[in-house]
Amino acid sequence: MSGNLAQAYAPLLIHLLVALGLSAILLILSSLIGQHRPTREKMQPYECGITPVGDAREPFDVKFYLVAMVFILFDVEAVFLYPWAYVFRELRWFGFTEMLLYILILLAGYVYLWKKGALDWNPSKTQRDRQT
Amino acid sequence: MFPPRQDVLRLMPEIILSLSGILLMLIEPFLSGARRTLIVTLAALGSGLALVSTIYPATLPGTAFSGLLRIDGFSVFVHVVVEAVAFLVIIGSADYLDREKIQHGEYYALVLFATVGMCVMAGAAELMTAFVGLETSSISTYILAGYRRDVPRSNESAMKYFLLGSFATAFFLYGIALLYGATGTTQLARMTFPTTPGRERLLDLGLGLMLVGLAFKIAAAPFQLWTPDVYEGAPTPVTALMASGPKAAAFALLLRILATVGAAGTFWFWALWVSAALTMFVGNLAAIAQSNVKRMLAYSSISHAGYILVALAAAAASDQVELGVAAVLYYLAVYALMKLGAFIFVSQLGGESERHMEIDDFRGLAVRQPVAAACFALFLLSLLGLPVTSGFLGKFYIFNAALASRLIWLAVLLAINTVIAAFYYLRVIVVMYMRQPNQTWPPAPMPWAVTFVLSIAAAGTFYLGLFPGRVMALATQAALSLPGR
């Protein structure tokens, strides 16, 4: 069994070794051959060519967590679509209506989020009420 | 391919609960101004309708949705208990939420969603369904425990409940995975003893991990540590729900596994025995030391889980599970009513921000509010197990089941614990009836909704204590409807 296993995974192992080796060689070569003239501009973190503003490690608005959470929820709920798509033809109308019901329930959640202002980028009305 | 019409009818309570929950959630952001009446009415209507629609599953027993659910007397009995709990909690919460200024539609939606989960757990014939039900009810209750968002105690309660609850769920799931590996199925009825050598160990391990997960949910020792903190910090009506609903559903799931999977009874028996003994003592001894009534009631609910575990051990010990199962079901109904009544009473008496929770605050309450105090005294006496109250009969049936399964020692321990418990229940009653009223704060009068809930709980406690025949017959019938080993 272990012999077969080694054989079956040999290409994968070789691929891994080549990838690791090549990147290691390139990194070492460039640090050996290249010239190093660090300036202040060069040492700045790269932010798509825009001059960076402040430290990247500062705490940011809790709003981002909310959006991230909502994104993860809706993203993961979509996982049920995959098995459904796989047997879609066999399930016919039943599968279709079931999925429609499921999407409708998700839609209800979406409408709720929307009306609650969870998707508002600017502080929503409820939040402003809270602050005052 | 569509499921037969009767399957949909069998699921009617769950469908009604889910729809009214979604509706409440949706209308909440659209409403403004005078909306309290509408929200409360809708929520009460939803849970009430669900309770009424339980007539469908009651008249249509059988397996539904290709073996995912099993509708039988057992699941119907538990359905009725948790739906009644939801109905009473919803009505009993309205005034509390007003006082704390957290009157939102979401609260009721979450209560309804939690109830859906409990109902699904009660009818689950298959572990995937059981898991989805368990999580629906758990996740909703995590949020409810932290519903007073600006109160640090409530935050902390939700945090502890969430961390330990999801830890327990993870164990439960690991157990399911091993069970699946051992038997090759998630259908409870098909989980026979594995024939492949080496897989029995896997089966035992899986059952053990599942028991640990569920023991967390029912607050059985040694996994009860979270209970007092969570119960104390959560909004009191939510505590009323947590103490009666999810517990009943988790016990139902335990019972169904016990009755359906042959290996469970023999493997679980000693664990149940030890846990029952430990839970009773831990709950009662710690309750004596409490000065906060809410926390005392939390410990008392731990000890009651211990009493129910005695009946569970009795069911696991003998070949005839009926006696033990019927005792558990009867006690669940009894316990839900009295615990709910007690917590709803405390939620009202505690006043704004739950300030008045010490035993001392209850001084002379019998003079100030004779009716409410009498109700509370009744619940306490019933929790203690005094004759004429339902708690006595519930304990009697458990005692009976334990003796029938020859668990003499457990029966003795149960009797000893009842005596210990007398100490702290009676202390509260003495304070209420024999001390001078507290002059510094007059408790607010009971709103009619709270009075309504208290009277229903009190009437139920009397009814189950005086005329057990009908309900006990139903419980026995429910126990017989389980597939049996």
Next chain:
Amino acid sequence: MVPIGHYIFLSVALLAIGIVGIVTRRNVIIILMSIELILNAVNINLVAFSRLVGSVEGQIFAIFIITDAAAEAAVGLGIIIAFFRNRETVLADEMDILKW
């Protein structure tokens, strides 16, 4: 084909890492991550067993667990944020208003 033992070993290792994380760490977010790790251990087990016993139940179960884990994480983070707003900490041993 990789023998089943390898999967079980990986799953048990993840379970062990998860339990150690829950018991030893103070930061609530890391505890939450450890719980999610255990759920992943369960998923690996389920899918491996599904292959072994030749039924799809295990795979469907894994999908349910993935969605549940997402819901749990969302609720957990919400609770953590609410907690942090009032107490300015995410350390488990500073949850001491209610005595253990």
